[in-house]
Amino acid sequence: MNPTHNRKKDMTRDQIVKAAIQVFGGKSFLEANISEIAQKAEVAEGTIYQHFKNKEDLLFFIPRERTAAFCEGLELHLQGIQDASNKLAKFAWYYLYFFKENPEYARIAMLELRVNKNFQKTKGYRLFRGWSDTLLDIIKEGQEEGTIRADMDLHIIQELLLGVLEHYVTRWLLKDEKWDLLEFRGHAVDLVLNGIRARDVQGTQGEVARKEKPAEIMSARKKTFKNKQMV
Amino acid sequence: MNPTHNRKKDMTRDQIVKAAIQVFGGKSFLEANISEIAQKAEVAEGTIYQHFKNKEDLLFFIPRERTAAFCEGLELHLQGIQDASNKLAKFAWYYLYFFKENPEYARIAMLELRVNKNFQKTKGYRLFRGWSDTLLDIIKEGQEEGTIRADMDLHIIQELLLGVLEHYVTRWLLKDEKWDLLEFRGHAVDLVLNGIRARDVQGTQGEVARKEKPAEIMSARKKTFKNKQMV
């Protein structure tokens, strides 16, 4: 068979992945079982193993499709926004909006993939976190603009933002999506942006947990991050 | 047998829990297996099921012991510190310090329990999150002192702090504890404290994501939180 004519196989694979999102999105990895996925996808259990090495491999494949959709939407929503602060606010909004609209995927991403050590080593993970470069660019832009404090490494700020957003989505999921995920967005984002905003510090109240001078901090941290690969 | 004389049973239970911490702390819930725990605890597999309903029940029992240790240490380390900001800084330090010293428990708490929907309904969970009232008290104190911004609900600030801390511990674990967990503490805490610090806002740069007036925000949110039980 000609390698370009592998439509059929792709189609059943898509069916399987679609079914997997439904099943994995509704119960934990452990509780979800292959037979149910096979049934939903209208294939035999054995068929799944022609497309995926095992149950975990199938789980790890899921973000590929959704990440692409996430990135497309993000690009679109960021277009036309001028300064970095507004871009960050928009980013946070879109992030929460996306998971609100994709609750099944949210459960998979936040409650399974995000805390899975094996997933960190997969191709899917790089896509999953690939878009975070966009975030780094925005932060850098803000630092150059002078609207975001430059006395701190990019990655620290990035981790702060992602940490808070992931946390809010996770809490929302664990509480059975009882409230609107976007409800507290303004306040949470306000706190974070307030924290990273540049201002003329006069040492008025800024003595807590800051023993080194700004310049030293930045250069030192950049090196450390590169060596230790925090992100 | 007299119900007060159940020492023997408690001892084997402790052995089992200790072994469970080791095994669950070294691999995922799925990869960990009962036979290994039984072997490490020097009991038969069947014995475990006399103490715990099932594998998950055993996992959920683990935080009981460690939470007590966490709280004791926290109380001790907070003693003698005067203002709320320094208490929060100390809280963050102690939080990270504790998980740095208990990496096995950290893996269980952050990568398994924290994202487990079933765990949220257990007795262990209430202990696990019980100490967070301490955090609420400190934040309230800061708001009354005037050092922490009072135009925002307590719980929003609490979630921000916990979110960031949990996120940093999680990243550290997923990257195989490659760096010192306390290394970036100063910077992360600085960002958060900077964000929640009270200051005389003149509307200089504070227009992002803040469409309502401070007073309205607070009263509205307090109600919402109570109704929807975010925490």
Place this chain on the structure above:
DNA sequence: TCACAAAACTGAACAGTATTCATTTTTAAA
């Protein structure tokens, strides 16, 4: 010290589910 009943423990048997693989069916080019 012994008897004995309750508590605690044991491990082989059981059950449920992920995975394998020999076989059948489908596909598409010749």
Place this chain on the structure above:
DNA sequence: TTTAAAAATGAATACTGTTCAGTTTTGTGA
């Protein structure tokens, strides 16, 4: 239409959590 490769099948297998009938240990009262 033929045919060989690709794809799909599902019964058999293997692995692991859980059960339970039987054994051992414990503590008490005679």
